[in-house]
Amino acid sequence: MATVSAARYGKDNVRLYKVHRDEKTGVQTVNETTVCVLLEGDIQSSYTRADNSVVVATDSVKNTIYLLAKQNPVTPPELFGSILATHFPAEYAHIHAVHVKIITHRWTRMVVDGKPHPHSFFRDGTETRNVEVYFKRNAGISIKSGIQGLTVLKSTGSAFHGFVRDEYTTLKEVSDRILSTDVDAAWDWKVFPDVAAVRAVIPAFDAAWEAARQITMDTFAKDFSASVQATMYKMSEQILAAVPLVEHVSYNLPNKHYFEIDMSWHKGLQNTGKNAEVYAPQSSPNGLIKCTVSRASLTPKSKL
Numbered sequence: 057m058a059t060v061s062a063a064r065y066g067k068d069n070v071r072l073y074k075v076h077r078d079e080k081t082g083v084q085t086v087n088e089t090t091v092c093v094l095l096e097g098d099i100q101s102s103y104t105r106a107d108n109s110v111v112v113a114t115d116s117v118k119n120t121i122y123l124l125a126k127q128n129p130v131t132p133p134e135l136f137g138s139i140l141a142t143h144f145p146a147e148y149a150h151i152h153a154v155h156v157k158i159i160t161h162r163w164t165r166m167v168v169d170g171k172p173h174p175h176s177f178f179r180d181g182t183e184t185r186n187v188e189v190y191f192k193r194n195a196g197i198s199i200k201s202g203i204q205g206l207t208v209l210k211s212t213g214s215a216f217h218g219f220v221r222d223e224y225t226t227l228k229e230v231s232d233r234i235l236s237t238d239v240d241a242a243w244d245w246k247v248f249p250d251v252a253a254v255r256a257v258i259p260a261f262d263a264a265w266e267a268a269r270q271i272t273m274d275t276f277a278k279d280f281s282a283s284v285q286a287t288m289y290k291m292s293e294q295i296l297a298a299v300p301l302v303e304h305v306s307y308n309l310p311n312k313h314y315f316e317i318d319m320s321w322h323k324g325l326q327n328t329g330k331n332a333e334v335y336a337p338q339s340s341p342n343g344l345i346k347c348t349v350s351r352a353s354l355t356p357k358s359k360l
């Protein structure tokens with residue numbers, strides 16, 4: 057006998073743009089996101105018996121995202137995600153839990169003639185601010201915020217030595233190397249009982265995103281990196297210290313290798329070690345280093 061042991065459904069890749077027009081100053085502010093909303097509940101019969109009476113159509117889910125965006129603030133995304141996630145169980149008795157993901161794309165205001173332009177923006181990179189909200193009836197609102205796709209590189213100030221050397225090892229120990237990664241960082245907030253509790257700390261969400269981004273870049277730049285592992289732990293510790301409402305911080309960092317090119321075969325040209333100038337960036341394979349750092353007072357939550 058078969059049974060549905062897990063099911064969720066909804067609309068993904070809902071693209072949303074909202075403008076705020078300040079009538080007094082004429083300054084406009086824009087927000088562009090990609091939203092996913094998936095519903096869970098007493099929906100098994102739609103799978104097992106083709107019972108569509110329990111299905112809130114994914115088209116209606118999309119319509120609801122647009123309507124709630126019109127009727128509510130869409131920033132910070134943690135708040136809009138909470139409004140979306142709590143809407144469906146409030147509206148439909150058989151929907152018990154909702155997963156929301158909001159990806160915010162960058163529109164950075166242009167500086168024109170030395171001044172911030174009132175209505176022109178540019179996409180300064182593929183970095184996104186991501187928020188995942190999970191609401192379950194009687195279990196509160198869980199929010200994970202993060203940064204994805206922040207590509208960084210340092211041309212020195214990184215080493216890697218002292219690792220296991222055995223019959224499988226060919227990697228040379230280095231005291232100076234290039235370090236590059238695409239930052240994927242996330243932080244889990246303590247569970248909020250309801251939307252009112254989320255509203256009560258609205259400024260904390262942007263402040264945490266700014267702090268996490270700055271800590272990531274400052275530490276990447278200033279820390280003499282003994283390894284990706286050691287550097288990401290230092291970043292996580294600082295985010296926990298900076299944002300009291302955050303319980304766990306996770307990093308997921310590819311180690312994007314830049315290989316030296318031995319040119320000695322050509323007239324003895326020196327391009328390795330301290331003479332290395334021309335490198336071959338590698339797209340694959342890459343190292344992948346992950347960790348979750350939690351407040352010592354909490355039971356570690358493994359996300360590895």
Ligand code: AZA
Nearest residue numbers: 216282283284285311343
């Ligand atoms: N961590 C690093 O920072 N660099 C590496 C690793 C590692 O685990 N393995 N090879 N190179």
